[in-house]
Amino acid sequence: MSPLHVCLALSAALFCTGLVAVLVRGNAILVLLGVELMLNAANLNFIAFWRFGPGGGEVGLVFVLFSIAVAAAEAAVGMALVIAVHRHLRTIRVAAANRLKG
Amino acid sequence: MILAAAPASPADAWLERAPVLLRDALTGWLPDALRPWVAALLSIATILGVFGLLFAYMTLAERKILGRIQNRPGPNRTGPFGLLQPFADAIKALTKEDIVPRAADQVLHFLAPVVLVALSLIGLAVIPFGRNLVAVEMEASVLYFFAAGAATELAIFMAGWASRNKYSLLAAMRALAQLISYEVPLLLSVVPVIVVAGSLSTTDIVAAQGGWAAGLWPHWHALTPWGFSAFAVFMVAALAESNRSPFDLPEAESELIAGHLTEYSGFKYALFFMAEYLGMAALSAMAVTLFLGGWQAPLAVLEFIPSYAWFGVKLLLLLLGFIWIRATFPRLRIDQLTRLSWKFLVPLALVNLINGGVWAATADWTGAAAVVRWFISALGVVVPFIFLARSLSAGYGPRTYRYASP
């Protein structure tokens, strides 16, 4: 095993954990956190290949920066949505919010 | 001892190099492989010792100064002038019973004070306390500092939530709102410094503030218009970040008893106090580094005083300011607190960002142009300040009173 393999394995495991959170937990907040975790896994891959990969310059690094920024935006909007949905439907179960009209 | 001749450069003075010499003397006999590790341990021990003692005597100084301001003597019974009071307090805190509510979240209730102290401490690693006196040198040390400090209110939230006390829960909510609001201006106020100094490293930023204009006016950032504005925003946000009066809403003695501290006693309570003072000291040290020239002397003739002494003096002055403010101001309400941040500090810091950028872009202006540069920068501070302050205090003001007709 090389450092690259460790990174990739961790990334894969994190991605799966996130996916399980999204699929299994019906709670909107946990679903959002699962998505964040999947994004982190992707970031980790970028960094792994930047550092230990065949050498693609610094693009990976820059991409991760943008990814973090977008993830922050996603979290802010997502949580605002959760609060809005909760105020409207009195629940944060994802399955309950399946109508376009409240 | 009389020195035969003044050293060529202040950096070579014996006192200046004393800490480094001492470290070398202590580690010199060790094998090469061990030396950096022992040196690192030594610097950690020094920081812990110095700031631990600073914490102890800050509590005493705070009580003494508050006492003086309020026409009373303050603690004066333990030791001469009450100088042993901090140790008496420590013994008392250590021997007190540690009470944990049965309904509390046991793990989080225990972890909160520990996490808080740890987070308040690790930021100190990147502060240059003097010439060549920085524990960890890294490229992005300013970023590291704020990343380390970002989670302190998280620990306060943990304490408040884990206590399962309604006052504590309200405190936890307030702590979160306060953090979300004040992290932004705190970071924004630092950005122009980074732009002007062109570096994220604390050592470089201090070095950029060296020297004097006309031999008298230090090149400290706080002594430029944009820098002063950033310094003010930073200090206000730092007050809020360290939960000090007038922003001590999570604690709010007159409203929430002690907020997140309500269910803490004994040593854990002391840890919270320690974290508060350490956090205050860390943020003040950062302010000194970013705005007040770090360890630089204010005048060239005063350079014979070692750099770490200058750093200490500046740090103590800022801490004194914290105490003075606490003795003077009433507390804000939570909506006023968030409004102050979003409607005043954040816009001010954003405008200041441009101001700092212009300053950096005009770095080569000299002579009369330098005066123009100063004037532009000052305008960029005063005009937004007036507009924002007017909108902030709209609706409030002194009133005139009538008298009932007989």
Next chain:
Amino acid sequence: MTLLLAVLALVCLVPAVAAVLVRNLIHSALLFVLAWLGLAVFYLAVGAEFIAFAHALVYVGGVSMVVLFAVLLTRPGRVDPLPPPSTQRAIGGVAAVALVASMLGSSIFWTRLPSMEPIPMVSLRRLGELLAGPYLVALLLVGLILTVALIGGLLLAAPRRPSEGGDA
């Protein structure tokens, strides 16, 4: 190096898995914070210093607060009142196992990439030049997205009564 990274990977993975499994939402959110902190340390060990600090600042200082705020505002109770239906749980479990197996397998055993020497570190200055040079448009776009997201979040979460000052 590999050993260190493996240990750090565990430090980061264990809280993440625990976070998905525990029922207490606040614990879950705090465990996520721990996982993010672990990831930041992992980045640091890999050599991406700037990314590590930015990650810690954004996730531990920003996202975690928003999440905790959402948890408190929606007051779901001490324990998640929404246990997933058993069928969903079973499907999720099977999917998880399958995914873990396939992804771990593919990443570790079939990675044919040559394991090279780590490339030299990128200096912060170089990163800054990249951001201000070739990626300037992207940087500005990200700034725009963040601003729009912030305003959108405020509008979404703001109470419909316009009288109360925003406190979130």
Next chain:
Amino acid sequence: MMLPDPASTGLARVRKIEGSALGLRTPAFAPEEGAGDLLEVSLGPHHPSTHGVFRMDVVLDGERIVRLKPVFGYLHRNHEKLGEGTSYLGSMPYTDRLDYLNSMTNNWAYAIAVEKLAGIAVTERAEYIRVILAELSRLLNHTCLAGFLMQDCGCSGTPLMYAFREREKILDLFESLSGSRMMCNFQRFGGCRVDPSAEWLAATRKLVDGYGAFLDEFEALLSGNEIVMARTQGVGRLPAALAVNAGVTGPMLRASGVGHDLRKVDGYGVYPRFNFRVPIGREGDVYDRYMVRMLEMRESISILDQALRGLPGGPILDPKSKQRGLRPKAGEAYGRIEGPKGEIGFFLVSDGTGNPTRYRVRAPSFVNLTILEDLCLGHSVADAVIILGSIDIVLGEVDR
């Protein structure tokens, strides 16, 4: 989250607020159907800002108060029943314990009631001394209140300590005159107990002359302070109509713009001889209540100045008056004065025996406290604390 399901605890009922007892509550603050979950907090009986053992059962939506129930009685001491079993003079020291900051004015109101009941005249010198002590008491009360209010606003002790420094001076005067700092037991039927010496009068003169400077300092530090104004202006508005209907008296009523002052209305004692004004507020908020008290202190200083200058000689007790074994003929009397907190009155019914058959106290703190919920609704916890502070209560008087 801290709350069990609202429906199971009966808190669900809270969402629909019934009209207040006075029927004047504005419905604007009734929470909308299905607003956020509510949190019930019991502020007190041991809380730093309840000014004694007093409890507010508060229901919060976030930090907004949607319901508030004042709960008192923790300090109930059977005061009125005791008064019915005690001789007329025997009740005098008990009145000290009502509003324990202002025993002088409590004594005076009680003395007036008994004097009316038994038809006792008061000597002129005693009337002047009573005015002097009542106005000193007003200074003491308002100074303390300003200090406490600032403490409730979150000052860490400094204004309170400044206020207490001045309070000590007045208490020292009381002590050297009556022998006790707070429980003075000073007034007697037809006059007062001790004749103030020339030294005492000189000391009082000195205090009165220096008090304006203290007020200037205090006001310079606080009245124009940005945070103080932001915290207190517009908070806890009391409309004049509600104030009048609820029977609110004293500085609270005047802050709402009603110029009702018993010193002018009744003109009891020798007050008509003095020249003073009655400051009134416009908004009726916490800031107005604070400022009206500050302005009242200036008027008190002016009254004190006039009274000290015009103090006549003569006896301090009517020689025909009787203290012990007083048996007024059957009848009833109500004596009231403008106490520092509002109208303090004593209602006495005599059946010709040595004790009153009915002894009733009209305590300003108690009456003023009844509108607490109306003032607090829609404000935050932090506001409730300073609204309570601005009402100026003393639990000894509320609970009796």
